[in-house]
Amino acid sequence: MQEVKREALIARAAELLENGTVDRVLGWKAGEFDYDLTPALFHSAGELESDFVWNGFCGANFSKYLVKETGKSENKVLVFLKPCDTYSFNQLLTEHRFSRDRVYAIGVPCEGMLDAGRIKDSAEGIASVREDGDHVLVETLYDGTLTLDRTSLLPDRCRNCKSKKHVAYDELLGSDGEVLDSHRFDEVEQLERMTPDERFAFWQNELSRCIRCNACRDVCPACTCEKCVFDNPNSGVENKAAANSFEEKMFHIIRAFHVVGRCTDCGECSRVCPQHIPLHLLNRKFIKDIDQFYGDYQAGAEVGSRAPIVNYSAGDLEPYEAVERGGSDA
Amino acid sequence: MQVNGYKPLIVAFCCNWCSYAGADLAGNNRLSYPADVKIIRVPCSCRVNPMFILRAFQRGADGVILCGCHPGDCHYTSGNYYTRRRMALLFSMLDYLGIERERTRVEWVSAAEGAKFAATMNEFAEKVASLGENKRLEDLRCKK
Numbered sequence: 001m002q003e004v005k006r007e008a009l010i011a012r013a014a015e016l017l018e019n020g021t022v023d024r025v026l027g028w029k030a031g032e033f034d035y036d037l038t039p040a041l042f043h044s045a046g047e048l049e050s051d052f053v054w055n056g057f058c059g060a061n062f063s064k065y066l067v068k069e070t071g072k073s074e075n076k077v078l079v080f081l082k083p084c085d086t087y088s089f090n091q092l093l094t095e096h097r098f099s100r101d102r103v104y105a106i107g108v109p110c111e112g113m114l115d116a117g118r119i120k121d122s123a124e125g126i127a128s129v130r131e132d133g134d135h136v137l138v139e140t141l142y143d144g145t146l147t148l149d150r151t152s153l154l155p156d157r158c159r160n161c162k163s164k165k166h167v168a169y170d171e172l173l174g175s176d177g178e179v180l181d182s183h184r185f186d187e188v189e190q191l192e193r194m195t196p197d198e199r200f201a202f203w204q205n206e207l208s209r210c211i212r213c214n215a216c217r218d219v220c221p222a223c224t225c226e227k228c229v230f231d232n233p234n235s236g237v238e239n240k241a242a243a244n245s246f247e248e249k250m251f252h253i254i255r256a257f258h259v260v261g262r263c264t265d266c267g268e269c270s271r272v273c274p275q276h277i278p279l280h281l282l283n284r285k286f287i288k289d290i291d292q293f294y295g296d297y298q299a300g301a302e303v304g305s306r307a308p309i310v311n312y313s314a315g316d317l318e319p320y321e322a323v324e325r326g327g328s329d330a
Numbered sequence: 331m332q333v334n335g336y337k338p339l340i341v342a343f344c345c346n347w348c349s350y351a352g353a354d355l356a357g358n359n360r361l362s363y364p365a366d367v368k369i370i371r372v373p374c375s376c377r378v379n380p381m382f383i384l385r386a387f388q389r390g391a392d393g394v395i396l397c398g399c400h401p402g403d404c405h406y407t408s409g410n411y412y413t414r415r416r417m418a419l420l421f422s423m424l425d426y427l428g429i430e431r432e433r434t435r436v437e438w439v440s441a442a443e444g445a446k447f448a449a450t451m452n453e454f455a456e457k458v459a460s461l462g463e464n465k466r467l468e469d470l471r472c473k474k
Contacts, residue, residue: 188426191426192426196425196428196429196430196431197428198428199426199427199428200427200428200429200466201428202428203427203428204428229381244469244470244471246387246388246467246468246469246470247469249384249427249467250381250384250388253380253384253420253423253424253427254380254381254384256423257380257419257420257423260419282423282426285422285423285426286419286423289418289419289422289423290419293415293418293419294415308415309412309415309416309419310412311415312408312411312412312414312415313411314401314402314411316401316411316414316415316418317418318414318418318436319414319417319418319420319421319434319435319436320421320435320436321418322418322419322421322422323421323422323425323431
């Protein structure tokens, strides 16, 4: 259950619309089902009252939306940011992707979002989903109402939440949290302990499900290039279902490599993947390596920090040492 | 270079200022290295984008080696320092995906190190030959 209620968000947003601080609000509204909320723009208190939604399915990270949205008007846009969204927000500011003075950011605390996939796995014929404290009530067409434990429905990124602290905001509703000592690299380490053959089999199995819908790229707050290398029809990695196992690997290696040092580990890529490929494990491997080789670095923790990939020192380790340390021998 | 009758194809990216000259020197000194090493000259080792390496594997390379000036000696002052970080991360990722770590390598070869160039290529070609054909990063559409 979220600490700050929907009414509090609407009241504050309506106030800011009223006094002219902002002229539109970026928020969530209901989709076809309770679990597929969609990002939307609201222009009036009336629209907010009827359509605005704030619950465990508000996973979408709005930072990337600001790139296009701030270009539309000189007036400010109000945006609600959860702690992990604020890291992407800072990272995009570092890259000069939008203008800070066109945004009014409200930080909202987050108790962890819900994973629609896990709910769908545990219930058939879902009619509605409602949160009630530590439980989630799922009304189904055939089995009556199921009561599920909220913690069992958290997506992976929230199980290993790296921070409940907001690193950027104009104002904060509710309380701020702390940077957490998460165990987000545990799964990566588990893979590293496997033999190369096992790792190859694991990734072959995961990546071969890729349908190249490009959702991971489109949602990623770090992927904001105007023109993407994968949109080039001559790239050889065409914008269609991978015809070959090489193409999948190429796409995923390059996708992850392009965001090295800029990925804040927000987990949006895994959230949107329709094939449930654990894409965050690729990004986290890079983050773990960076931490290990070049010192701890959290992208987006502060505006203007220089990522390790665009930096160097004379005593850096050699690539063969990286493989020995980062690989299964570690 | 053959191991069990298998001749690997090796792509070597060599920087214009040190390693390419090193390869020249190896030739001038009549030092032999495998003819299966195909050299691609690049202005600096940091010109090599991770995609080049994957692309080389796609088009049939069994091993890819990247040669540049020794750290500190880069013609452009700092290019090879960036290469070093990028390749450390890329190779670690390839290893993470279960691709044989011996298929990729970075070596610093100066313009005076013709002997090192030849020795490196011999050693690398032998290593790759013993691994056999590149199966894990092959693209069947590119096979003849």
